[in-house]
Amino acid sequence: MSQAPKYISGEEVEKLLDLKELLNSIETALGNYSKGKDGGVVQPVRLVVPIEKHHGHLGVMPGYSSSDEALATKIVAFYPENKDLPTHQAWVLMQDPTNGSLNAIIDGVSITSIRTGIASAVATKHLANPNSRILALIGAGVQARSHFKALSLLQSFDEVRIFSRTRASAQKLAKEIGKTAKVCSSVEEAVEDADIITTVSFATTPILKAEWVKPGAHINAVGACRPDWRELESRLMQESVVYCDSRDACSQEAGDIILSECDVFAEIGEVINGEKQALWEKTTIFKSVGMAIEDVLSAKIVYEKYMHQLKQDSEYPA
Ligand SMILES: NC(=O)C1=CN([C@@H]2O[C@H](COP(=O)(O)OP(=O)(O)OC[C@H]3O[C@@H](n4cnc5c(N)ncnc54)[C@H](OP(=O)(O)O)[C@@H]3O)[C@@H](O)[C@H]2O)C=CC1
Numbered sequence: 001m002s003q004a005p006k007y008i009s010g011e012e013v014e015k016l017l018d019l020k021e022l023l024n025s026i027e028t029a030l031g032n033y034s035k036g037k038d039g040g041v042v043q044p045v046r047l048v049v050p051i052e053k054h055h056g057h058l059g060v061m062p063g064y065s066s067s068d069e070a071l072a073t074k075i076v077a078f079y080p081e082n083k084d085l086p087t088h089q090a091w092v093l094m095q096d097p098t099n100g101s102l103n104a105i106i107d108g109v110s111i112t113s114i115r116t117g118i119a120s121a122v123a124t125k126h127l128a129n130p131n132s133r134i135l136a137l138i139g140a141g142v143q144a145r146s147h148f149k150a151l152s153l154l155q156s157f158d159e160v161r162i163f164s165r166t167r168a169s170a171q172k173l174a175k176e177i178g179k180t181a182k183v184c185s186s187v188e189e190a191v192e193d194a195d196i197i198t199t200v201s202f203a204t205t206p207i208l209k210a211e212w213v214k215p216g217a218h219i220n221a222v223g224a225c226r227p228d229w230r231e232l233e234s235r236l237m238q239e240s241v242v243y244c245d246s247r248d249a250c251s252q253e254a255g256d257i258i259l260s261e262c263d264v265f266a267e268i269g270e271v272i273n274g275e276k277q278a279l280w281e282k283t284t285i286f287k288s289v290g291m292a293i294e295d296v297l298s299a300k301i302v303y304e305k306y307m308h309q310l311k312q313d314s315e316y317p318a
């Protein structure tokens with residue numbers, strides 16, 4: 001008889017996910033994804049149902065990694081206008097790949113937030129100048145926080161510039177980050193001389209211009225995950241070396257790529273596999289829209305640790 005699925009909360013996810021371990025695991029998974037069939041990753045482009053009447057979207061993201069024996073599906077709702085609820089709500093359904101039974105339902109908000117920052121950190125590790133000192137965050141929500149944490153695994157920053165639509169959000173984040181943080185009054189002010197720029201906003205028209213970006217900077221372009229949404233102007237996309245998480249997904253969802261008609265030089269997985277160069281001395285952009293396999297790997301780590309802890313608790317009760 002199959003067991004009732006476990007429910008694993010966001011709090012538990014935050015406790016159980018070790019960021020360095022996740023970085024290694026996501027780096028390997030992105031490499032496997034870009035190997036095609038040989039990599040053993042099966043991940044179709046997500047299905048997105050627009051809920052136009054309420055300005056929201058529902059995404060369904062299944063994925064399987066045969067080398068990790070991990071199978072999961074994330075259901076994610078994103079409602080940019082939500083005020084009392086988070087703009088993203090998500091659940092990851094973790095299944096046993098050997099027989100299809102449901103092992104766990106895991107909070108997907110924390111997984112989405114943590115794994116997206118870590119995926120950008122993987123790209124930044126390969127594509128940014130190793131002597132990067134100034135980080136600019138455009139947007140000051142959930143992803144801005146997870147990106148600051150993830151990018152801080154790679155180096156410490158002398159200055160973290162923050163711009164957001166509402167100054168109070170930027171101020172709140174700056175207080176959390178501490179003395180290296182500086183609240184800026186415009187995107188231009190935030191990115192001047194920045195080595196790493198991370199756009200994590202809900203902008204739907206370009207907010208970052210080529211003329212403001214220091215040559216050789218690295219940009220993680222994380223927002224604008226619909227084909228008609230953009231954060232970066234066309235000239236910036238066309239004049240930089242553009243990398244992406246998935247060509248298939250970005251060609252359907254990334255307005256920054258689709259509308260600028262820029263070339264995509266490589267998937268980040270191709271860089272990880274040594275098939276394409278990391279041109280970090282040039283201005284580089286990592287455009288991501290998010291991949292199911294990142295959720296699958298995160299869920300696997302969480303589930304295994306959760307089960308290990310349960311076993312220990314039952315063997316050695318307090
Ligand atoms: N690539 C990927 O894998 C993923 C991408 N995303 C995307 O990342 C983005 C950020 O998500 P998340 O942090 O969770 O969302 P949040 O709602 O938590 O935060 C969004 C932030 O962006 C700010 N913002 C909104 N519009 C603008 C604008 N025009 N200019 C500047 N700042 C703006 C908000 O402003 P305010 O100051 O008013 O609060 C807020 O600080 C979204 O586009 C989301 O869909 C999310 C998950 C995965």
Ligand SMILES: O=C(O)C1=NCCCC1
Binds near residue numbers: 076088112225
């Ligand atoms: O990968 C994800 O999860 C998401 N990507 C784009 C916006 C919604 C969530």
